[in-house]
Amino acid sequence: MSAMTPEPSAGLWTLAWRRLQRDRVGMTALIVVGCYLLVVLLALMGWVATDWTREVGVNYAPPVFMADDQDETAQPSRVEQGPSGPIPLYGLQDPLAAELAAIRARHPGAQVFTEAPRRLSLPLGGDKWGHDVLTKVIKGSETSILVGLVAAVLATLLGTVMGAVAGYFGRWMDDALNWLYGVFTAIPYLLLVFAIAAVLQQKGVVTLVLILGLTGWTGVFRLVRAEYLKHKTREYVLAAGAMGASHARRMFIHILPNTSHVILVQLSQNVVGFIKSEVILSFLGFGVPVDVVSWGSMLNEAQNELILGKWWQLAAAGVAMAILVTAFSMLTDALRDALDPKLRY
């Protein structure tokens, strides 16, 4: 005990942060996750990867490092890339020739849209329509990570409140919430997801978040309930009760900070889990709509491309996801070690 130092002593979070800083693996993971979040933020602000729908490359353009040694931009567009010269009419009369002439006369300066030349290779390759895979990965991580984060926050919030109520009050409230928990865990996960998707009747990012949030609270609920069961009989809670603290105060001001390490670790585990769930759901076609790109939808497209031997979209989405999930899991471990209050006694 440092008896005479004048400055206020470090609180739990400061101590946890100091411990985390000493953990080299944890800090590396934190930096990786931070980079991903930065990318998401930039994409959200519309500063990067806004135009992933533009078809900038040739179909299945290979990644740069696999391209033949040719001068790319000088290459003319390929045959199937739309009309660039007069259409052969095979001796037939063009029925619209007169109107076309009239339009041209009205707008003398106008030109027929001619597409920019498509690139033969792209940094990480292109997909079936020639979308840039790099842009797609960046835009896809925005969707996937946002879905994962928001759904995890929703699920953790639901689980924490229900777990707190069940554990703290016990009796019939505990029974009722446990029954609900039982129902949710008894139904096979995917069937439950399909059922909710069917009820919500529309595809979209919001729907996806709701699905994941409404089905994912069970793990948090179980752990938080156990923590509350343990803590509600602790003497400091009894002492608060003897002081006249209300139930809500005891639940959320006294006990909650003491369970925060469990909740935080669950939250970050849920983020990882939901990112993976989003991928699975999008892969199965229950995820994001066609006009949105996510890692899951990329992997979904990749299953057809693989047959043709075009592996780069799969690799790009897979690697991006693997790095994030690994880093997040390691961060979770580091957090658990850093926050464990038992280390403080």
Place this chain on the structure above:
Amino acid sequence: MLLSVSDLRIDFQVSREERFTAVNGVSFDLPERTTLALVGESGSGKSVTALSILGLLPKSLAHVAPGSSILWNDQNILGFDDTRLRTLRGKEIGIIFQEPMSSLNPVLSIGMQLMEGLRLHFGLSRRQARHRALELLAEVGIANPERRLNDYPHQLSGGQQQRVMIAMAISCQPRLLIADEPTTALDVTIQRQILDLIADLQHRHSMAVLFITHDLALVSEIATQIVVMKQGVVREAGPLRQVFDAPQDAYTRALLACRPPLGERPHRLRVIEDFMGEGHDGVERKVRKRGVSPEDEIILEVRDLCKDFMINEGFWHKRPFHAVKGASLRLARGKTVGIVGESGSGKTTLGLTIAGLLGADGGEIIFSGHNLCQPGSVDSMALRRRIQIVFQNPYASLNPRFTVGDILTEPLLLHGIGRNAAARLALARDLLQRVGLPQDALQRYPHEFSGGQRQRIAIARCLTVKPEILICDESVSALDVSVQAQVLNLLQDLQDEFQMSYLFISHDLAVVHYMSDQVLVMHDGAVVESGDADGIYAHPQHPYTRRLLSAIPRGV
């Protein structure tokens, strides 16, 4: 010489840079067939010393200094390899620990656990081992050993579990038995039986015993040699009578004086500082008067209070367990009622019910003219505030995520005392000073304080709302004797100053006697005897009270 420890020094690696010296140059000799007691408070290094004899300390954390030696029959144990250590453990040296429940494997029957060691060390067949196990159980005084052999640890009481542990420890006929606080977790009557058993076995098997304890009074009943330790250093060593009758070291003298004496009642208990510091002759000789006179105002009356707990039996069935059966008491202003009883006697339940933390199932609690058991009839919030409680475990009763300032200002905030945050902080600061803690404690967290300091914080928290009744539920039981005396003195001073009434709940009969004007003896949820403290201690009427009092280790 059976065991000879010399210049033992053990360092623990606390963090990468930091080392903590737990044992610093400890030496003692243990001849055959004698009992040596290692006495000290928490952190004195007594248990670490004992564990190092068996090589049970984690090698990665504990470093034994090169100059140390532990000679067992003139062989240095510290140089033994794992194989040699394993034959030493169990076969030549047996050990029993403080918590019998956690020392026994909960999923194996006690028979299995007893037979394991026998088969391992002697290569007995299953049949022979079983036969020997039965003998051992009978020897340690377990009735019906045939039936008990297949029982699991949770089916036995704490005392029986400790008997099984002893049976395991002596099963290989060791020449030394190490007993690490073997009775601390047990009730006083059970403690007496276990002590008798150990003494009896020692005699019969001509073992030496290394007895580790914090309780000096206990030592005088069992040991022939004493080693007093403090912070890893031996303060005093010698034969029992010499140490008790003419203690040379100030610390030993302080330890002997800190415990409340049963015969008299000094005005203040003497504390370590009285001996360790200068001018220790300023000890008060005033004697405290105890007892309640008819003129004293009664502020709390409990009549026929009952409390049941529902126990689930099977899926549908519930059975009531009567924790408190019709307890009655009267508490006068500025006086103390002590409640004594062993574990499971319902004394804590009674305290929690009076504090309003548990609902009563019958009877009345009348406090300043209101019956607290009638819900809604009174403004319970305002009344409850005037009854506060100090819990046993100072490590659990303070929220680890709150600073001491938060802990002390919260009740003020809840009851609207103090105009603003600054005023409340000022009040908290005054209270801190009153309980003898430094001002800068306000910004600190509970884990930075020692047990005694935490208990002071808990007391200060109660004082914030100016209670008239303070319930002390085993409030000093978890503290070291020297700290115990300080906290008891503080409680006495506060009672004198604020005229508070105490409900003092404890299993420690000497402490209850020192603190109480009246005493209530509880057994199995019922009050078996109550009355004037001196009267009950001098002339116990009920057979249970008599049994309880005769089991107290008398010391000296």
